[in-house]
Amino acid sequence: MRRIAIANQKGGCGKTTTTVSLALCLKDQGQKVLIADMDPQGSTTQCLCPDKESVEHTIYDLLVDSDTVPVSTVIKDVDSGLSILPANIVLSTAEQVLAGRDRREGRLRRVLKRIDDDYDFVLIDSPPNIGLLTFNALMAADEVIVPVDPSLFSLQGVGRITEALELLERVNGHSTTYRVLATMYDSRTRISRELLSALRARYKDSSFKTIIRSNITLKEATGYGVPITQYRGSRGFSDYRSLAHEVLGMDATQRSIDSDTIKNFFAPRRIGGGVLFSYVDGEAETVTIEGDFNSWDGSQDILLDVDGRGLWQRVITLKNGRHSYRFVADGTVCIDINNDRTEYLEGRGIVSVTEV
Numbered sequence: 001m002r003r004i005a006i007a008n009q010k011g012g013c014g015k016t017t018t019t020v021s022l023a024l025c026l027k028d029q030g031q032k033v034l035i036a037d038m039d040p041q042g043s044t045t046q047c048l049c050p051d052k053e054s055v056e057h058t059i060y061d062l063l064v065d066s067d068t069v070p071v072s073t074v075i076k077d078v079d080s081g082l083s084i085l086p087a088n089i090v091l092s093t094a095e096q097v098l099a100g101r102d103r104r105e106g107r108l109r110r111v112l113k114r115i116d117d118d119y120d121f122v123l124i125d126s127p128p129n130i131g132l133l134t135f136n137a138l139m140a141a142d143e144v145i146v147p148v149d150p151s152l153f154s155l156q157g158v159g160r161i162t163e164a165l166e167l168l169e170r171v172n173g174h175s176t177t178y179r180v181l182a183t184m185y186d187s188r189t190r191i192s193r194e195l196l197s198a199l200r201a202r203y204k205d206s207s208f209k210t211i212i213r214s215n216i217t218l219k220e221a222t223g224y225g226v227p228i229t230q231y232r233g234s235r236g237f238s239d240y241r242s243l244a245h246e247v248l249g250m251d252a253t254q255r256s257i258d259s260d261t262i263k264n265f266f267a268p269r270r271i272g273g274g275v276l277f278s279y280v281d282g283e284a285e286t287v288t289i290e291g292d293f294n295s296w297d298g299s300q301d302i303l304l305d306v307d308g309r310g311l312w313q314r315v316i317t318l319k320n321g322r323h324s325y326r327f328v329a330d331g332t333v334c335i336d337i338n339n340d341r342t343e344y345l346e347g348r349g350i351v352s353v354t355e356v
Helices: 015-028 043-048 059-064 089-097 104-113 132-140 152-172 190-206 216-224 235-247
Strands: 002-006 033-037 076-079 082-085 121-125 143-148 177-182 269-271 274-280 287-291 311-316 322-329 332-334 342-345 349-355
Touching (some): 015 082, 015 121, 015 235, 043 082, 059 089, 059 104, 132 152, 152 177, 177 190, 216 235, 287 311
Parallel strands (some): 002 121
Antiparallel strands (some): 076 082, 269 274, 274 311, 287 322, 342 349
8 A cells, every 4th residue: 555645834735635636536547545634624524525524433533542443433435446534623632632652653654554455545634734643644654745836835845844754764764755746836927937947946856747737626626525537627637637647657647838938936036125046055054145236245145044955045135237146155156057147257257147
């Protein structure tokens, strides 16, 4: 059984939609799928079990009393080939109830091992935070899908998830792979194009080729509990079918989006009252920027590692006009590789150019 957690500490990025839609498309491919709802909001449960008030046992019972409660009493069959371990608001008390208990972050993993041969896939929907429930989801998983919607906070959420995975590997010896998934993509908006460019630049082989485009049928399917497989002519179904193919190791069926049409997320751009400069280097200790706007002295213009993983940024107020600049990373000068505009300056060499 392949165990996949869908996680991002940011809410509203498409975790529940991805969990439900991917499960339905995997089922459509002949796979037997179990969903584990680890979000106390119970959105996945509500989507698949409209009569959730009639649910007698939930995943909370398994986490709190995992050794004696039979998994079969909690599993609710949704359709042929699709079942769910439901959740409700009571799950929010699990962290307090389990406080002080040994190996509490591995309880879901031990539960799923008891039914390892009963399903092809288990998809684990996680809450929008990094707490005990999310750690249980990550510990139970061998793979993680990180949905990322068009926002900087969602992109930073990827860093928080990877930090949690590194912590689990260091402390518990549990190794997990991850891939990021661009969601709610709208090619008409600059922020969507920039986000997609950022994901491709930063995560390369750790991102899905499939992109989940913004689509009203996805909201309808999730909101009304209607299977996305009933919208076979929609982009939503097409996108999640393509994702299911990728998860199954098949070629993505979605037509690729031309990367040449996407503005690079890390190129200098106006933000607030200044220009945001970005430099990506996970190994750097210090990064500064020097240019004609600070007399080529970057000692006061130090970039901040905003995500703790090597995304260095700083907003600088510039006068209108053309400006030359370069970065200095740990004493080594370098041009801005995310900016195609360069020039040669006597005594400075090749430098980058931006215009305000």
